[in-house]
Amino acid sequence: MLDQLRRSVFDVLIIGGGITGAGVALDAAARGLRVALVERRDFASGTSCSSTKLVHGGIRYLPQLGIGLVREALVERGLLLRNAPRLVEPLLFVLPIYRFNRRPLGLRYVPPAGPLRLGYLELGLLAYDLLAGRRNIERHRRLNLVVVQDIVPALRTDGLLGTFGYFDARTNDARLVMNVLASARRHGATICNYCAVIGFERSGGQLRAAQVRDELTGEEFTIQARIFVNATGIWGEEIERLALGASTVHIVPSKEVHLVLPQERIGVTQAAVVIPETSDGRLLFVIPYEGRAILGTTDTGAGPLDDPRADDTDVDFLLDHANQYFDVGLSRADVISAYAGYRPLIRRGVAEVTAQLSRSHELIEHESGLISILGGKLTTYRRMAEETVARIQRRLGQPVRHVTARLPLVGRERLEEAVPEIVSLAQQLSVEESVPWLLRAYGTDARSVLELAAEDERLASPIVPGLPYLLAEVVYACRNELALRIGDVLERRTWVLFADRQHGLGALSAVGELMARELGWKPDELACQMDTYRQRVLALCASEQGIGASLAAT
Structure with missing residues (x-):
């Protein structure tokens, strides 16, 4: 995948692997553009995994007279209910x-x-x-x-x-990002996590390439593109300063x-x-x-x-x-x-507190070839992407066509027809209690997860007893969803870190060994990965035995 990023010249390079960047990648790829996306950490590792898990119009915006924002979000809610059944x-x-x-x-x-x-x-x-x-x-x-x-x-x-x-409506925000990215890949997009943009190359006042560092190896390389999209959320000003020397937006x-x-x-x-x-x-x-x-x-x-x-x-x-x-x-x-x-x-005006600031988005096109799409809501990601790619197509001199309003996400087309077979396979493996989660998270690809468990009965075991997540999902995440660290699986591909009172630490060895087998980690790398996850738990929860005990003692 890194070789493809180095060798190719893309129509558009998207910087940021949250829901906004993922949506732009899908929309652009579905319109036939040559698309690359890079994310400096893991996908959905920022705002896109820390929401209230809602796909909603935003009832509290009505008293603020945000009628247009509410209307837009309600329309998008309806489209998501149709295009991502069970996930939304x-x-x-x-x-x-x-x-x-x-x-x-x-x-x-x-x-x-x-x-x-x-x-x-x-x-x-x-x-x-x-x-x-x-x-x-x-x-x-x-x-x-x-x-x-x-x-x-x-x-x-x-x-x-x-x-x-x-x-x-309700959704799993991180799984929504994974589903949108999987759909973008299905349409030909090249995506890569743990790749940070550290600078840009210019010629004649135009951006020609992004300088990128592989955060896992330290290797640096360039990615050539005709248009660059800044979809980095709270880091949007930083990317604008790298590309333009100064930021034009105040986040x-x-x-x-x-x-x-x-x-x-x-x-x-x-x-x-x-x-x-x-x-x-x-x-x-x-x-x-x-x-x-x-x-x-x-x-x-x-x-x-x-x-x-x-x-x-x-x-x-x-x-x-x-x-x-x-x-x-x-x-x-x-x-x-x-x-x-x-x-x-x-910030567009004189609002003093964040509660007064608008949740609408900002689309800014620069002459240098950078387009920033910032702000907005999880619910309206598709509309934000549609507007962004329309601007890209005009910039490239292409006719504009909208394709995602009726485009089901990967694994969501004819999902209900596949449910009986998935339920039957789960019953054979005695994991039928996991079916609702698997259908939400993977759609028809739940069958692929269960087939892994059928090939190796150990993978039919839960990651944590009492929770629906299966060890087969660890293997699936490594092979199909670019999971490269233990936290990628336990914090975002599944919700073990937050749902389990021990935050997945009881399953750390089992998960680590499976990932080591899939990703070729040597013993010292496995030990390092396990320690990194422990430190992440301690940083988030200040306790290895449930945050409640630690908080009660403070």
Whole structure:
């Protein structure tokens, strides 16, 4: 693959392997362009694996009058539900409104508590339904107390004014990136992780090649291209400075922190819950996800961009607000894990705080041949890519054609027809409990994962008992998804690091040995890789036995 990057001249080189870069790679390759993509770390290792796991219109943007952003996101939500079935799935959201809420959903004007307030909020939900148009999932509804207590038994009812139910969608963000990248490769794109752009070569005022360093070997080489796309998110200014000498955009990173909790403690299993108001004027979500519950998110200032972490203030903020709405008495000891990332927000005006900054994207074309696509939301990645590639085609003098609105992701076409065969194979291997996860993560390629387990029965064992991830996925990730480090598998190809109270450390030897066999690691390299993963766990969780115990002791 590195040889192909060195030898070829590409129409477009995409810098950044998150959801934005992956989307551009797929769109460009599907239009017949010669495409390369490089990522300095692993794919989806930044913002694209640290989201709230939602594909949604963004109900909280309506009070900010972000009608265009909400409409665009709702349309894209509908397309993703069709083009990535099971990976993107509808989800009911329970929205309780209490008498003590002063400005629920960040509303600027709120009628007095009572029927008028509920009616006012219902108008917003009606607008949300209407903006989705024919791609709406289901219409919102009012939920009576009996239904609410059945769906979310731990939700406080003292002072409950009324409850709504509306629909959005949920996804596995890192697996979405992997699926989009796999689709790009299927259309001929060349992609490579652990390759950092460290400079550019110019001629006649135009960028001609990117100088790239292999982060695993230290080797440096160049990649020639006609157009260069900066899709690096929070690092967008850095790439612009490398290419142009100065940045033309101001990115304001906003830290978002999420806690992973046991579903049984908070009682969120069937539907998501919206915490309608926080002390800083936003809202929070509690999302059922991969057998756990995700609570988030914060919206605070930035720290080290390469190493975002949850601190005590973040954890306490989230737990305190959850305990205002759930009658369960959550404590730090309940926290299985925490994860943090940065939203790449674009400052366009005089907004003082990150919560006021727009989540819309910015597309900037430079005469030198660099195009920056920055900002935006996970949900709208396809639209961002479509706009970017249209700009590329015009720059190359080609007719513009849009191809991805009806393009299923790899493994998603005729998926339901393949389900019986996949279920049957899983039953033969006694791993039928893993089928829902495998279908979400791989689509029809779940069959390939199970066939690996059929060839070697040891691979039918779970990576961690009680979780759906199989050892066969370790081998599949090495052979098909460019997994090159243990964290690539346990943190992004699967969700073991966050779902397991021991963060995958109990499976470290088994996973490491499988990867060593696949990737040709010698014993000293295996030891180094295992130590790197241990250090990653300690950095993220400050404990090898579940973050809750460590946090409770601080």
